[in-house]
Amino acid sequence: MNDDNLLIRIKKYNTEKKSEKNKHVLYWVQRGLRIDYNYSLKLAIDEANSFNLPLLVFFSLKEIKNANWRQYQFLKQGILELKEKLENLGANFFLKKVDSFLDDLKILDDASLVIVDFGYLRSQRSFINFLIKKISTPVYVVENNTFFPINLLSDKKVNFAFQIRKKIFELIPYFLKKFSISEVKNKEKIINQSIDDIEKQFNLLKFKDKVLPSKFIGGESQADKYLKEFIEEKLSFYKQFRSDPGKDYQSNLSPYLHFGFISPVKIVYGISKHYSLKDENFISFLNELLVWRELSHNFVYYEQNYNNWKNLPKWSITSLDKHALDKRDYVYDLKHLEKGLTHDKYWNACQKEMILTGKMHNYMRMYWAKKVIEWSLDWKKAYQWLVYLNDKYELDGRDPNGYAGIAWSFGQFDHPWGERKIFGMVRYMNEKGLERKFDMQVYLQKIESLNKNS
Numbered sequence: 001m002n003d004d005n006l007l008i009r010i011k012k013y014n015t016e017k018k019s020e021k022n023k024h025v026l027y028w029v030q031r032g033l034r035i036d037y038n039y040s041l042k043l044a045i046d047e048a049n050s051f052n053l054p055l056l057v058f059f060s061l062k063e064i065k066n067a068n069w070r071q072y073q074f075l076k077q078g079i080l081e082l083k084e085k086l087e088n089l090g091a092n093f094f095l096k097k098v099d100s101f102l103d104d105l106k107i108l109d110d111a112s113l114v115i116v117d118f119g120y121l122r123s124q125r126s127f128i129n130f131l132i133k134k135i136s137t138p139v140y141v142v143e144n145n146t147f148f149p150i151n152l153l154s155d156k157k158v159n160f161a162f163q164i165r166k167k168i169f170e171l172i173p174y175f176l177k178k179f180s181i182s183e184v185k186n187k188e189k190i191i192n193q194s195i196d197d198i199e200k201q202f203n204l205l206k207f208k209d210k211v212l213p214s215k216f217i218g219g220e221s222q223a224d225k226y227l228k229e230f231i232e233e234k235l236s237f238y239k240q241f242r243s244d245p246g247k248d249y250q251s252n253l254s255p256y257l258h259f260g261f262i263s264p265v266k267i268v269y270g271i272s273k274h275y276s277l278k279d280e281n282f283i284s285f286l287n288e289l290l291v292w293r294e295l296s297h298n299f300v301y302y303e304q305n306y307n308n309w310k311n312l313p314k315w316s317i318t319s320l321d322k323h324a325l326d327k328r329d330y331v332y333d334l335k336h337l338e339k340g341l342t343h344d345k346y347w348n349a350c351q352k353e354m355i356l357t358g359k360m361h362n363y364m365r366m367y368w369a370k371k372v373i374e375w376s377l378d379w380k381k382a383y384q385w386l387v388y389l390n391d392k393y394e395l396d397g398r399d400p401n402g403y404a405g406i407a408w409s410f411g412q413f414d415h416p417w418g419e420r421k422i423f424g425m426v427r428y429m430n431e432k433g434l435e436r437k438f439d440m441q442v443y444l445q446k447i448e449s450l451n452k453n454s
Protein backbone atom coordinates (compact mmCIF):
# COMPACT_ATOMS: atom_id res chain seq x y z
CA MET A 1 0.00 0.00 0.00
CA ASN A 2 2.11 2.86 -1.24
CA ASP A 3 -0.22 5.67 -2.20
CA ASP A 4 -0.46 8.90 -0.17
CA ASN A 5 -3.78 9.61 -1.81
CA LEU A 6 -5.14 6.42 -0.22
CA LEU A 7 -3.45 6.71 3.19
CA ILE A 8 -4.87 10.16 3.85
CA ARG A 9 -8.40 8.86 3.14
CA ILE A 10 -8.42 6.04 5.69
CA LYS A 11 -10.36 6.70 8.85
CA LYS A 12 -9.32 3.90 11.19
CA TYR A 13 -11.99 2.77 13.57
CA ASN A 14 -12.05 -0.31 15.74
CA THR A 15 -8.78 -1.57 14.29
CA GLU A 16 -7.48 -2.58 17.69
CA LYS A 17 -10.03 -5.41 17.65
CA LYS A 18 -8.70 -8.74 16.44
CA SER A 19 -10.86 -11.08 14.43
CA GLU A 20 -11.04 -14.75 15.33
CA LYS A 21 -12.07 -15.49 11.79
CA ASN A 22 -9.83 -15.22 8.83
CA LYS A 23 -11.50 -16.71 5.80
CA HIS A 24 -11.66 -13.55 3.68
CA VAL A 25 -11.44 -9.75 3.60
CA LEU A 26 -14.80 -8.01 3.17
CA TYR A 27 -15.33 -4.75 1.29
CA TRP A 28 -18.83 -3.53 2.14
CA VAL A 29 -19.28 -1.26 -0.85
CA GLN A 30 -21.58 1.73 -0.49
CA ARG A 31 -20.86 4.42 -3.07
CA GLY A 32 -17.64 3.05 -4.52
CA LEU A 33 -19.31 1.33 -7.46
CA ARG A 34 -16.27 1.39 -9.72
CA ILE A 35 -12.80 -0.09 -10.10
CA ASP A 36 -10.76 2.90 -11.21
CA TYR A 37 -9.82 5.39 -8.49
CA ASN A 38 -11.65 3.26 -5.92
CA TYR A 39 -9.46 3.74 -2.85
CA SER A 40 -11.52 1.40 -0.66
CA LEU A 41 -11.18 -1.40 -3.18
CA LYS A 42 -7.46 -0.78 -3.48
CA LEU A 43 -7.07 -1.04 0.29
CA ALA A 44 -9.24 -4.19 0.37
CA ILE A 45 -7.17 -5.90 -2.34
CA ASP A 46 -3.87 -4.88 -0.74
CA GLU A 47 -5.02 -6.23 2.63
CA ALA A 48 -6.38 -9.48 1.13
CA ASN A 49 -3.11 -9.98 -0.74
CA SER A 50 -0.97 -9.32 2.30
CA PHE A 51 -2.75 -12.20 4.14
CA ASN A 52 -3.22 -14.25 0.98
CA LEU A 53 -7.00 -14.24 1.58
CA PRO A 54 -9.82 -14.05 -0.97
CA LEU A 55 -11.85 -10.82 -1.22
CA LEU A 56 -15.62 -10.57 -0.91
CA VAL A 57 -17.29 -7.37 -2.08
CA PHE A 58 -20.79 -7.02 -0.64
CA PHE A 59 -23.62 -4.64 -1.53
CA SER A 60 -26.72 -4.47 0.67
CA LEU A 61 -29.72 -3.32 -1.33
CA LYS A 62 -32.14 -1.27 0.73
CA GLU A 63 -35.46 0.29 -0.09
CA ILE A 64 -35.14 4.03 0.44
CA LYS A 65 -38.21 6.14 1.17
CA ASN A 66 -39.36 8.01 -1.96
CA ALA A 67 -36.62 6.55 -4.12
CA ASN A 68 -37.93 5.50 -7.51
CA TRP A 69 -37.61 2.69 -9.99
CA ARG A 70 -35.48 4.78 -12.40
CA GLN A 71 -32.83 5.43 -9.74
CA TYR A 72 -32.65 1.70 -8.95
CA GLN A 73 -32.43 0.80 -12.65
CA PHE A 74 -29.47 3.13 -12.95
CA LEU A 75 -27.92 1.53 -9.87
CA LYS A 76 -28.52 -1.99 -11.17
CA GLN A 77 -26.87 -1.26 -14.51
CA GLY A 78 -23.77 -0.08 -12.67
CA ILE A 79 -23.82 -3.00 -10.24
CA LEU A 80 -23.87 -5.58 -13.03
CA GLU A 81 -20.87 -3.93 -14.68
CA LEU A 82 -19.05 -3.79 -11.34
CA LYS A 83 -19.70 -7.49 -10.64
CA GLU A 84 -18.12 -8.51 -13.93
CA LYS A 85 -15.10 -6.26 -13.46
CA LEU A 86 -14.54 -7.44 -9.89
CA GLU A 87 -14.67 -11.06 -10.96
CA ASN A 88 -12.09 -10.32 -13.65
CA LEU A 89 -9.83 -9.00 -10.90
CA GLY A 90 -10.29 -12.23 -8.93
CA ALA A 91 -12.72 -10.86 -6.30
CA ASN A 92 -16.12 -12.27 -5.28
CA PHE A 93 -19.27 -10.15 -5.43
CA PHE A 94 -22.52 -10.63 -3.56
CA LEU A 95 -25.68 -8.48 -3.42
CA LYS A 96 -28.63 -8.99 -1.12
CA LYS A 97 -31.88 -7.10 -0.63
CA VAL A 98 -32.11 -6.36 3.10
CA ASP A 99 -34.66 -4.72 5.36
CA SER A 100 -32.33 -3.49 8.07
CA PHE A 101 -28.67 -3.31 9.05
CA LEU A 102 -29.24 -6.29 11.32
CA ASP A 103 -29.93 -8.52 8.31
CA ASP A 104 -26.65 -7.42 6.84
CA LEU A 105 -24.50 -8.48 9.71
CA LYS A 106 -24.59 -12.19 8.92
CA ILE A 107 -22.31 -11.50 5.98
CA LEU A 108 -19.57 -10.56 8.45
CA ASP A 109 -19.15 -14.13 9.62
CA ASP A 110 -15.73 -15.29 8.57
CA ALA A 111 -14.39 -11.84 7.62
CA SER A 112 -10.97 -11.04 9.05
CA LEU A 113 -11.25 -7.37 8.21
CA VAL A 114 -14.02 -5.06 6.95
CA ILE A 115 -13.49 -2.06 4.68
CA VAL A 116 -16.35 0.35 4.08
CA ASP A 117 -16.82 3.58 2.07
CA PHE A 118 -17.46 6.63 4.23
CA GLY A 119 -20.74 8.51 3.65
CA TYR A 120 -21.58 12.04 4.74
CA LEU A 121 -25.36 11.93 5.06
CA ARG A 122 -27.05 11.04 8.36
CA SER A 123 -28.23 7.59 7.26
CA GLN A 124 -24.80 6.68 5.89
CA ARG A 125 -23.06 7.81 9.04
CA SER A 126 -25.44 6.01 11.34
CA PHE A 127 -24.84 2.82 9.37
CA ILE A 128 -21.08 3.17 9.84
CA ASN A 129 -21.44 3.98 13.56
CA PHE A 130 -23.70 0.99 13.98
CA LEU A 131 -21.25 -1.25 12.17
CA ILE A 132 -18.31 -0.10 14.24
CA LYS A 133 -20.14 -0.57 17.53
CA LYS A 134 -21.77 -3.87 16.68
CA ILE A 135 -19.05 -6.03 15.25
CA SER A 136 -15.92 -7.51 16.68
CA THR A 137 -14.06 -7.50 13.36
CA PRO A 138 -11.58 -4.66 12.64
CA VAL A 139 -13.07 -1.94 10.39
CA TYR A 140 -11.41 0.62 8.11
CA VAL A 141 -13.57 3.44 6.75
CA VAL A 142 -12.34 5.13 3.58
CA GLU A 143 -13.25 8.57 2.22
CA ASN A 144 -13.64 7.35 -1.30
CA ASN A 145 -15.92 9.85 -3.05
CA THR A 146 -14.66 13.34 -2.35
CA PHE A 147 -11.56 14.93 -3.82
CA PHE A 148 -10.18 15.84 -0.40
CA PRO A 149 -10.74 14.16 2.96
CA ILE A 150 -13.38 16.33 4.61
CA ASN A 151 -11.27 17.52 7.55
CA LEU A 152 -8.44 18.65 5.35
CA LEU A 153 -10.52 21.57 4.09
CA SER A 154 -12.05 22.53 7.41
CA ASP A 155 -12.88 21.14 10.83
CA LYS A 156 -16.11 23.15 10.99
CA LYS A 157 -18.99 24.25 8.78
CA VAL A 158 -17.84 26.55 5.98
CA ASN A 159 -20.29 29.43 5.43
CA PHE A 160 -19.15 30.75 2.05
CA ALA A 161 -17.45 29.24 -0.98
CA PHE A 162 -14.74 31.93 -0.99
CA GLN A 163 -13.51 30.68 2.38
CA ILE A 164 -12.19 27.43 0.88
CA ARG A 165 -11.57 28.35 -2.77
CA LYS A 166 -7.94 29.46 -2.42
CA LYS A 167 -6.98 26.47 -0.27
CA ILE A 168 -8.62 24.07 -2.73
CA PHE A 169 -6.76 25.45 -5.73
CA GLU A 170 -3.47 25.32 -3.80
CA LEU A 171 -4.03 21.69 -2.78
CA ILE A 172 -5.20 20.26 -6.12
CA PRO A 173 -1.74 19.42 -7.54
CA TYR A 174 -0.90 17.23 -4.51
CA PHE A 175 -3.87 15.00 -5.25
CA LEU A 176 -3.30 14.52 -8.96
CA LYS A 177 -1.79 11.06 -8.93
CA LYS A 178 -2.26 8.19 -11.32
CA PHE A 179 -4.18 5.34 -9.77
CA SER A 180 -3.27 1.69 -10.06
CA ILE A 181 -4.82 -1.45 -8.65
CA SER A 182 -3.60 -5.07 -8.41
CA GLU A 183 -5.47 -8.31 -8.98
CA VAL A 184 -6.52 -10.39 -5.97
CA LYS A 185 -3.87 -13.13 -5.57
CA ASN A 186 -6.09 -15.66 -3.82
CA LYS A 187 -8.86 -16.15 -6.38
CA GLU A 188 -10.85 -18.70 -4.40
CA LYS A 189 -14.57 -18.66 -5.33
CA ILE A 190 -16.34 -18.26 -2.02
CA ILE A 191 -19.67 -17.20 -3.49
CA ASN A 192 -21.20 -17.63 -6.91
CA GLN A 193 -24.20 -15.39 -7.43
CA SER A 194 -25.84 -15.39 -10.85
CA ILE A 195 -27.02 -12.28 -12.67
CA ASP A 196 -30.53 -13.73 -12.49
CA ASP A 197 -30.30 -13.78 -8.72
CA ILE A 198 -29.19 -10.14 -8.65
CA GLU A 199 -32.19 -9.29 -10.87
CA LYS A 200 -34.41 -11.20 -8.41
CA GLN A 201 -33.07 -9.17 -5.49
CA PHE A 202 -33.88 -5.92 -7.32
CA ASN A 203 -37.36 -7.22 -8.14
CA LEU A 204 -38.07 -7.50 -4.41
CA LEU A 205 -38.08 -3.69 -4.22
CA LYS A 206 -41.50 -2.06 -4.27
CA PHE A 207 -42.25 1.36 -5.74
CA LYS A 208 -45.35 3.50 -5.32
CA ASP A 209 -44.86 5.64 -8.45
CA LYS A 210 -43.21 4.28 -11.53
CA VAL A 211 -41.30 7.09 -13.25
CA LEU A 212 -40.17 6.97 -16.87
CA PRO A 213 -36.82 5.38 -17.78
CA SER A 214 -33.87 7.71 -18.26
CA LYS A 215 -31.60 8.22 -21.25
CA PHE A 216 -28.72 7.89 -18.78
CA ILE A 217 -27.37 4.38 -18.31
CA GLY A 218 -25.65 3.55 -15.04
CA GLY A 219 -22.11 2.28 -14.65
CA GLU A 220 -18.42 3.11 -14.72
CA SER A 221 -17.98 2.76 -18.48
CA GLN A 222 -20.83 5.19 -19.15
CA ALA A 223 -19.27 7.66 -16.72
CA ASP A 224 -15.99 7.32 -18.65
CA LYS A 225 -17.88 7.97 -21.88
CA TYR A 226 -19.37 11.22 -20.52
CA LEU A 227 -15.97 12.31 -19.21
CA LYS A 228 -14.31 11.71 -22.59
CA GLU A 229 -17.08 13.56 -24.43
CA PHE A 230 -16.82 16.44 -21.97
CA ILE A 231 -13.05 16.78 -22.39
CA GLU A 232 -13.15 16.47 -26.18
CA GLU A 233 -16.26 18.45 -27.06
CA LYS A 234 -17.52 20.62 -24.23
CA LEU A 235 -14.92 21.82 -21.77
CA SER A 236 -13.45 24.51 -24.03
CA PHE A 237 -16.90 26.21 -24.03
CA TYR A 238 -17.79 25.45 -20.41
CA LYS A 239 -17.34 28.91 -18.91
CA GLN A 240 -19.28 30.59 -21.68
CA PHE A 241 -22.18 28.18 -22.08
CA ARG A 242 -22.52 26.04 -18.95
CA SER A 243 -25.43 28.12 -17.60
CA ASP A 244 -27.45 28.22 -20.84
CA PRO A 245 -30.30 25.70 -20.44
CA GLY A 246 -30.88 25.51 -24.20
CA LYS A 247 -27.32 24.31 -24.75
CA ASP A 248 -25.68 21.13 -23.56
CA TYR A 249 -22.27 22.08 -22.18
CA GLN A 250 -22.44 20.56 -18.71
CA SER A 251 -20.57 17.31 -18.13
CA ASN A 252 -23.65 15.24 -17.15
CA LEU A 253 -21.45 13.55 -14.56
CA SER A 254 -23.56 14.29 -11.46
CA PRO A 255 -25.60 11.03 -11.49
CA TYR A 256 -22.34 9.09 -11.92
CA LEU A 257 -20.63 10.96 -9.09
CA HIS A 258 -23.67 10.43 -6.91
CA PHE A 259 -23.57 6.64 -7.22
CA GLY A 260 -19.77 6.54 -7.12
CA PHE A 261 -19.43 5.26 -10.71
CA ILE A 262 -16.64 7.81 -11.08
CA SER A 263 -14.28 9.54 -8.68
CA PRO A 264 -13.74 13.32 -8.72
CA VAL A 265 -9.99 12.58 -8.56
CA LYS A 266 -10.20 10.66 -11.81
CA ILE A 267 -12.15 13.48 -13.46
CA VAL A 268 -9.65 16.16 -12.48
CA TYR A 269 -6.63 13.98 -13.21
CA GLY A 270 -8.11 13.07 -16.63
CA ILE A 271 -8.75 16.70 -17.55
CA SER A 272 -5.33 17.82 -16.30
CA LYS A 273 -3.73 15.64 -19.01
CA HIS A 274 -5.32 17.96 -21.62
CA TYR A 275 -5.81 21.30 -19.89
CA SER A 276 -3.58 23.46 -17.71
CA LEU A 277 -4.83 24.25 -14.20
CA LYS A 278 -4.67 27.88 -15.32
CA ASP A 279 -7.13 27.40 -18.17
CA GLU A 280 -10.24 29.54 -17.54
CA ASN A 281 -12.68 26.80 -18.56
CA PHE A 282 -10.95 24.25 -16.36
CA ILE A 283 -10.97 26.73 -13.46
CA SER A 284 -14.69 27.35 -13.99
CA PHE A 285 -15.35 23.58 -13.94
CA LEU A 286 -13.18 23.09 -10.83
CA ASN A 287 -15.16 25.81 -9.14
CA GLU A 288 -18.22 23.58 -9.48
CA LEU A 289 -16.74 20.11 -9.07
CA LEU A 290 -14.35 20.95 -6.27
CA VAL A 291 -15.38 24.20 -4.58
CA TRP A 292 -19.18 23.78 -4.61
CA ARG A 293 -19.25 19.99 -4.40
CA GLU A 294 -16.77 19.80 -1.52
CA LEU A 295 -18.57 22.69 0.20
CA SER A 296 -21.79 20.66 -0.07
CA HIS A 297 -20.11 17.68 1.57
CA ASN A 298 -18.80 19.93 4.32
CA PHE A 299 -22.36 21.27 4.76
CA VAL A 300 -24.06 17.89 5.25
CA TYR A 301 -21.20 16.65 7.43
CA TYR A 302 -21.26 19.52 9.91
CA GLU A 303 -24.91 20.60 9.67
CA GLN A 304 -27.45 18.23 11.27
CA ASN A 305 -30.37 20.07 9.65
CA TYR A 306 -28.98 19.90 6.14
CA ASN A 307 -32.34 18.89 4.62
CA ASN A 308 -34.69 21.26 6.43
CA TRP A 309 -35.11 25.01 6.92
CA LYS A 310 -33.47 25.01 10.37
CA ASN A 311 -30.01 25.10 8.75
CA LEU A 312 -30.63 28.59 7.34
CA PRO A 313 -28.77 31.69 8.51
CA LYS A 314 -30.69 33.88 10.97
CA TRP A 315 -31.04 36.78 8.54
CA SER A 316 -32.82 34.63 5.98
CA ILE A 317 -35.22 33.02 8.48
CA THR A 318 -36.10 36.44 9.93
CA SER A 319 -36.54 37.92 6.52
CA LEU A 320 -38.70 35.11 5.10
CA ASP A 321 -40.83 35.14 8.28
CA LYS A 322 -41.29 38.91 8.05
CA HIS A 323 -42.75 38.46 4.56
CA ALA A 324 -44.72 35.29 5.28
CA LEU A 325 -48.08 37.06 4.92
CA ASP A 326 -47.20 39.03 1.76
CA LYS A 327 -49.74 38.59 -1.02
CA ARG A 328 -48.71 35.91 -3.54
CA ASP A 329 -49.84 36.45 -7.16
CA TYR A 330 -49.90 32.69 -7.67
CA VAL A 331 -50.22 29.89 -5.16
CA TYR A 332 -49.75 26.20 -5.94
CA ASP A 333 -49.89 23.07 -3.86
CA LEU A 334 -47.53 20.11 -4.15
CA LYS A 335 -49.85 18.21 -6.51
CA HIS A 336 -49.91 21.03 -9.07
CA LEU A 337 -46.18 21.55 -8.79
CA GLU A 338 -45.41 17.87 -9.19
CA LYS A 339 -47.47 17.73 -12.38
CA GLY A 340 -45.88 20.90 -13.76
CA LEU A 341 -49.25 22.70 -13.90
CA THR A 342 -48.30 26.31 -13.18
CA HIS A 343 -48.85 29.49 -15.26
CA ASP A 344 -45.06 29.68 -15.91
CA LYS A 345 -43.94 27.89 -19.10
CA TYR A 346 -40.27 27.88 -18.11
CA TRP A 347 -40.99 26.39 -14.72
CA ASN A 348 -43.28 23.73 -16.19
CA ALA A 349 -40.59 22.92 -18.74
CA CYS A 350 -37.85 22.36 -16.18
CA GLN A 351 -40.17 20.32 -13.98
CA LYS A 352 -40.85 18.17 -17.06
CA GLU A 353 -37.14 17.95 -17.81
CA MET A 354 -36.59 16.50 -14.34
CA ILE A 355 -39.52 14.07 -14.58
CA LEU A 356 -38.68 12.85 -18.08
CA THR A 357 -34.88 12.69 -17.92
CA GLY A 358 -33.99 12.54 -14.23
CA LYS A 359 -31.67 15.52 -14.65
CA MET A 360 -32.66 19.17 -14.70
CA HIS A 361 -30.25 21.73 -16.11
CA ASN A 362 -28.18 23.48 -13.43
CA TYR A 363 -29.41 27.03 -14.09
CA MET A 364 -33.03 25.91 -14.13
CA ARG A 365 -32.59 24.15 -10.76
CA MET A 366 -31.99 27.57 -9.19
CA TYR A 367 -35.02 29.10 -10.94
CA TRP A 368 -37.12 26.04 -10.09
CA ALA A 369 -36.43 26.33 -6.36
CA LYS A 370 -36.82 30.12 -6.21
CA LYS A 371 -40.26 29.94 -7.83
CA VAL A 372 -41.53 27.31 -5.39
CA ILE A 373 -40.63 29.74 -2.58
CA GLU A 374 -42.54 32.52 -4.38
CA TRP A 375 -45.69 30.45 -5.00
CA SER A 376 -46.02 28.76 -1.58
CA LEU A 377 -48.13 30.11 1.27
CA ASP A 378 -45.66 28.65 3.76
CA TRP A 379 -41.95 28.93 2.92
CA LYS A 380 -41.06 26.15 5.37
CA LYS A 381 -43.39 23.81 3.53
CA ALA A 382 -41.82 24.94 0.25
CA TYR A 383 -38.49 23.76 1.64
CA GLN A 384 -39.93 20.27 2.35
CA TRP A 385 -41.54 20.06 -1.08
CA LEU A 386 -38.31 20.92 -2.85
CA VAL A 387 -36.39 18.26 -0.97
CA TYR A 388 -39.14 15.75 -1.70
CA LEU A 389 -39.31 16.49 -5.45
CA ASN A 390 -35.55 16.70 -5.90
CA ASP A 391 -34.91 13.42 -4.10
CA LYS A 392 -37.74 11.65 -5.84
CA TYR A 393 -37.05 12.58 -9.46
CA GLU A 394 -33.40 13.53 -9.92
CA LEU A 395 -31.02 10.70 -10.71
CA ASP A 396 -28.49 12.60 -8.65
CA GLY A 397 -31.03 13.26 -5.86
CA ARG A 398 -30.43 12.45 -2.19
CA ASP A 399 -26.97 13.94 -2.57
CA PRO A 400 -25.05 16.54 -0.51
CA ASN A 401 -25.15 18.81 -3.60
CA GLY A 402 -28.94 18.69 -3.71
CA TYR A 403 -29.34 19.57 -0.03
CA ALA A 404 -26.81 22.39 -0.38
CA GLY A 405 -28.45 23.62 -3.62
CA ILE A 406 -31.87 23.83 -1.98
CA ALA A 407 -30.39 25.51 1.10
CA TRP A 408 -28.65 28.04 -1.20
CA SER A 409 -32.00 28.92 -2.77
CA PHE A 410 -33.20 30.04 0.68
CA GLY A 411 -30.08 32.11 1.46
CA GLN A 412 -27.54 29.57 2.79
CA PHE A 413 -23.98 30.39 1.52
CA ASP A 414 -25.34 33.68 0.17
CA HIS A 415 -25.51 37.26 1.50
CA PRO A 416 -28.60 39.41 2.05
CA TRP A 417 -29.88 41.24 -1.05
CA GLY A 418 -32.19 44.25 -1.37
CA GLU A 419 -35.51 43.77 0.45
CA ARG A 420 -38.50 42.74 -1.70
CA LYS A 421 -41.87 41.11 -1.26
CA ILE A 422 -42.14 37.41 -0.26
CA PHE A 423 -38.36 36.82 -0.47
CA GLY A 424 -37.34 39.56 1.91
CA MET A 425 -33.57 39.75 1.58
CA VAL A 426 -33.18 36.33 -0.05
CA ARG A 427 -31.95 36.47 -3.66
CA TYR A 428 -34.78 36.48 -6.20
CA MET A 429 -34.98 35.22 -9.80
CA ASN A 430 -37.56 35.90 -12.48
CA GLU A 431 -38.42 34.87 -16.03
CA LYS A 432 -37.27 38.22 -17.46
CA GLY A 433 -33.78 37.37 -16.19
CA LEU A 434 -33.88 34.05 -18.01
CA GLU A 435 -35.00 35.76 -21.23
CA ARG A 436 -32.35 38.45 -20.95
CA LYS A 437 -29.55 35.92 -20.56
CA PHE A 438 -30.62 33.01 -22.81
CA ASP A 439 -32.68 32.12 -25.85
CA MET A 440 -35.40 30.44 -23.82
CA GLN A 441 -37.32 29.34 -26.92
CA VAL A 442 -34.50 26.91 -27.61
CA TYR A 443 -34.89 25.45 -24.12
CA LEU A 444 -38.67 25.15 -24.51
CA GLN A 445 -38.21 23.36 -27.85
CA LYS A 446 -35.66 21.02 -26.28
CA ILE A 447 -38.17 20.02 -23.60
CA GLU A 448 -41.01 19.80 -26.15
CA SER A 449 -38.98 17.31 -28.17
CA LEU A 450 -38.39 15.23 -25.01
CA ASN A 451 -42.14 15.08 -24.63
CA LYS A 452 -42.58 13.73 -28.12
CA ASN A 453 -39.87 11.12 -27.71
CA SER A 454 -41.11 9.80 -24.39
Ligand SMILES: Cc1cc2nc3c(=O)[nH]c(=O)nc-3n(C[C@H](O)[C@H](O)[C@H](O)COP(=O)(O)OP(=O)(O)OC[C@H]3O[C@@H](n4cnc5c(N)ncnc54)[C@H](O)[C@@H]3O)c2cc1C
Pocket: 242, 249, 250, 251, 252, 253, 254, 255, 257, 258, 288, 289, 290, 292, 293, 296, 360, 361, 362, 363, 365, 366, 369, 390, 394, 396, 397, 398, 399, 401, 402, 403, 404, 405, 406, 408, 409
Ligand atom coordinates in the same frame (compact mmCIF):
# COMPACT_ATOMS: atom_id res chain seq x y z
C1 LIG B 1 -32.11 23.66 -6.15
C2 LIG B 1 -30.90 22.86 -6.58
C3 LIG B 1 -30.94 21.49 -6.48
C4 LIG B 1 -29.82 20.72 -6.85
N1 LIG B 1 -29.88 19.36 -6.72
C5 LIG B 1 -28.77 18.61 -6.97
C6 LIG B 1 -28.78 17.21 -6.75
O1 LIG B 1 -29.79 16.64 -6.33
N2 LIG B 1 -27.64 16.50 -7.01
C7 LIG B 1 -26.52 17.11 -7.51
O2 LIG B 1 -25.51 16.43 -7.76
N3 LIG B 1 -26.48 18.45 -7.71
C8 LIG B 1 -27.57 19.22 -7.47
N4 LIG B 1 -27.52 20.56 -7.67
C9 LIG B 1 -26.26 21.19 -8.13
C10 LIG B 1 -26.08 21.28 -9.67
O3 LIG B 1 -27.23 21.83 -10.24
C11 LIG B 1 -25.79 19.91 -10.30
O4 LIG B 1 -24.71 19.31 -9.62
C12 LIG B 1 -25.41 20.01 -11.77
O5 LIG B 1 -26.44 20.61 -12.50
C13 LIG B 1 -25.13 18.61 -12.27
O6 LIG B 1 -24.94 18.56 -13.65
P1 LIG B 1 -23.53 18.23 -14.30
O7 LIG B 1 -22.87 17.10 -13.66
O8 LIG B 1 -23.77 18.12 -15.79
O9 LIG B 1 -22.78 19.58 -13.92
P2 LIG B 1 -21.40 20.22 -14.37
O10 LIG B 1 -21.66 21.66 -14.65
O11 LIG B 1 -20.75 19.45 -15.42
O12 LIG B 1 -20.56 20.19 -13.02
C14 LIG B 1 -19.66 19.13 -12.68
C15 LIG B 1 -19.91 18.69 -11.28
O13 LIG B 1 -19.71 19.75 -10.36
C16 LIG B 1 -20.63 19.62 -9.27
N5 LIG B 1 -21.50 20.78 -9.25
C17 LIG B 1 -21.95 21.53 -10.28
N6 LIG B 1 -22.74 22.53 -9.83
C18 LIG B 1 -22.81 22.39 -8.50
C19 LIG B 1 -23.47 23.10 -7.46
N7 LIG B 1 -24.21 24.18 -7.70
N8 LIG B 1 -23.33 22.67 -6.19
C20 LIG B 1 -22.58 21.58 -5.90
N9 LIG B 1 -21.92 20.87 -6.84
C21 LIG B 1 -22.04 21.27 -8.11
C22 LIG B 1 -21.46 18.36 -9.53
O14 LIG B 1 -20.88 17.30 -8.83
C23 LIG B 1 -21.32 18.19 -11.03
O15 LIG B 1 -21.51 16.86 -11.43
C24 LIG B 1 -28.64 21.36 -7.32
C25 LIG B 1 -28.62 22.76 -7.43
C26 LIG B 1 -29.73 23.50 -7.05
C27 LIG B 1 -29.68 25.00 -7.16
